[in-house]
Amino acid sequence: MSGLFSALGSFWTWLTTIFDPLCGPAGAFSVFFQNTMLACGNGWGDELAGGLKITIAVSLATLPLGLVIGFFVALAQQSEEKSLRLAAGVFTTIFRGLPELLTLFIIYYGMQILLQSVLAKFGYDGPIEINAFAAGMVALAIVFSAYCSEVLVSAFKAIPKGQYEAGDALGFHRVRTMRLIILPQLVRISLPNLGNLWMNLLKDTSYVSIIGLADIIRQTGIAVRSTKAPFTFYSIACLFYLTLAVISSIGLFYLDRWAKRAEVRR
Amino acid sequence: MSHAEVLIAAQPAPPKTARKLSKSAIAGYFLLTLWAILGIALISMVITGWDPDKLQTYGPRLLHGLWITVKLVAISFVLGAILSMPLAYARMSSNRILSTLTYCYVYLFRGTPLLAQIFMVYYGFPSFRWFFEDIGLWWFFKDPFYCGVFAMTLNTAAYQTEIVRAAIQSVPKGQTEAASALGIHTWIAFRKIIIPQALIVALRPYGNEIILLIKSSATVSIITVYDLMGETRYAFSRTYDYQIYLWAAIFYLVIVELMRNGWARMEGRLTRHLKR
Numbered sequence: 199m200s201g202l203f204s205a206l207g208s209f210w211t212w213l214t215t216i217f218d219p220l221c222g223p224a225g226a227f228s229v230f231f232q233n234t235m236l237a238c239g240n241g242w243g244d245e246l247a248g249g250l251k252i253t254i255a256v257s258l259a260t261l262p263l264g265l266v267i268g269f270f271v272a273l274a275q276q277s278e279e280k281s282l283r284l285a286a287g288v289f290t291t292i293f294r295g296l297p298e299l300l301t302l303f304i305i306y307y308g309m310q311i312l313l314q315s316v317l318a319k320f321g322y323d324g325p326i327e328i329n330a331f332a333a334g335m336v337a338l339a340i341v342f343s344a345y346c347s348e349v350l351v352s353a354f355k356a357i358p359k360g361q362y363e364a365g366d367a368l369g370f371h372r373v374r375t376m377r378l379i380i381l382p383q384l385v386r387i388s389l390p391n392l393g394n395l396w397m398n399l400l401k402d403t404s405y406v407s408i409i410g411l412a413d414i415i416r417q418t419g420i421a422v423r424s425t426k427a428p429f430t431f432y433s434i435a436c437l438f439y440l441t442l443a444v445i446s447s448i449g450l451f452y453l454d455r456w457a458k459r460a461e462v463r464r
Numbered sequence: 465m466s467h468a469e470v471l472i473a474a475q476p477a478p479p480k481t482a483r484k485l486s487k488s489a490i491a492g493y494f495l496l497t498l499w500a501i502l503g504i505a506l507i508s509m510v511i512t513g514w515d516p517d518k519l520q521t522y523g524p525r526l527l528h529g530l531w532i533t534v535k536l537v538a539i540s541f542v543l544g545a546i547l548s549m550p551l552a553y554a555r556m557s558s559n560r561i562l563s564t565l566t567y568c569y570v571y572l573f574r575g576t577p578l579l580a581q582i583f584m585v586y587y588g589f590p591s592f593r594w595f596f597e598d599i600g601l602w603w604f605f606k607d608p609f610y611c612g613v614f615a616m617t618l619n620t621a622a623y624q625t626e627i628v629r630a631a632i633q634s635v636p637k638g639q640t641e642a643a644s645a646l647g648i649h650t651w652i653a654f655r656k657i658i659i660p661q662a663l664i665v666a667l668r669p670y671g672n673e674i675i676l677l678i679k680s681s682a683t684v685s686i687i688t689v690y691d692l693m694g695e696t697r698y699a700f701s702r703t704y705d706y707q708i709y710l711w712a713a714i715f716y717l718v719i720v721e722l723m724r725n726g727w728a729r730m731e732g733r734l735t736r737h738l739k740r
Contacts, residue, residue, distance in 0.1 A: 274492075288499055291721070295721060407579075415583070428591060439580060
């Protein structure tokens with residue numbers, strides 16, 4: 199069994215190196231910048247590619263977490279229970295008002311202090327290091343969800359009450375109404391705005407470099423320090439972000455078309 | 465045929481059933497308690513860690529940082545607004561080259577993070593030091609504050625270009641046509657008919673843009689500008705006192721909420737003729 203897994207793992211490594219768009223055999227850096235400072239291996243190409251991977255990983259990991267939290271916050275915001283609305287309101291007000299950078303610091307150091315005091319209660323006194331990836335993911339997800347909840351609330355408002363009543367008339371349970379009737383419409387209505395939030399998220403991931411995660415910006419900074427070619431490297435970093443934005447807008451176009459497939463074509 | 469002979473005697477009202485605690489109420493109270501615990505913990509942290517020395521050392525610095533933040537946001541917003549006017553004009557012009565160029569500018573600045581743009585200006589431009597020294601602008605790009613203003617101005621100009629364009633295009637074409645039918649000069653029509661209607665549409669996005677700008681202005685602290693965030697980071701690196709971040713958070717929240725409410729009030733005042 200372990201042999202199978204190692205074979206699968208090596209196959210996966212082989213696959214990713216073959217089809218690596220930057221440092222693979224047909225990658226941009228390996229083909230066009232063979233013997234420059236952008237080469238893979240002895241140049242800075244592979245470091246930048248690694249940064250790109252981290253950026254993509256952080257944003258992809260943040261997205262589902264942020265969407266789920268945002269969905270529940272949106273539900274709370276339009277619930278009939280006053281206390282629930284208040285709690286959700288406090289959440290969105292705080293995290294929409296704070297700068298992303300400050301949220302990141304507060305969560306990064308706050309988690310550290312919290313964990314330290316909790317562990318101190320159990321008699322552990324060593325130094326504690328919070329995983330920068332986890333802290334960055336949580337902070338970005340919270341910021342994302344605060345905005346996402348606003349988008350979803352306005353999308354909820356766009357769905358007529360008759361839809362819920364129709365669900366009741368069919369004898370659906372509330373969860374089932376939500377899943378089969380409301381959610382599909384919600385996705386369709388909120389997709390353009392959620393797409394904008396995703397673009398913002400991609401840009402906001404640049405802040406995780408400040409708490410030491412090796413994303414595009416940080417790797418670029420390291421490369422700049424040793425090569426003394428800041429303009430080239432920061433241009434490449436911007437190019438990376440632009441490429442991500444272009445790819446996402448193409449993807450979002452098709453996603454939007456897929457979500458609207460049931461609407462009348464004119 | 466049957467009918468009721470006696471009326472049913474008046475019944476007392478059914479007894480009030482005790483309001484059952486619903487699931488959402490439980491969740492709501494639970495979350496509120498969570499917030500309350502968090503708030504109390506933070507307040508107690510501030511009280512137990514209260515240190516007049518620190519307040520004396522870092523209080524004025526934080527206030528100065530606040531002033532720098534306000535200055536940074538105000539300057540870059542105004543400069544961005546000025547810059548966005550010709551850009552929006554170029555973006556809407558029928559000249560293909562002009563509109564493509566401005567589209568690229570807008571896409572470039574909206575598609576890349578502000579942090580990358582700031583680094584580009586602060587670390588990237590000194591590679592062309594000889595050029596800037598030739599044209600006598602080196603003093604400008606030497607200073608982190610000016611670099612921050614420069615990057616933020618370009619950034620917000622890109623966003624404001626889109627706001628202006630969307631607002632002007634939201635005015636129906638019939639308005640322009642009506643003006644020309646009345647023989648009003650194009651420029652006058654633009655100034656007196658299109659702009660007033662467009663500005664009302666643009667009010668809300670402008671407010672959002674200011675708030676976004678306040679929040680993103682914290683980024684310049686990374687290039688050693690001592691704005692509110694920069695002073696906070698400085699104080700934290702000296703004292704390792706977590707509550708300084710909380711103070712900064714309160715400052716930012718107050719500014720943003722004041723801005724949001726003030727702007728909403730202004731918007732309500734300016735659009736009161738549109739309310740029914």
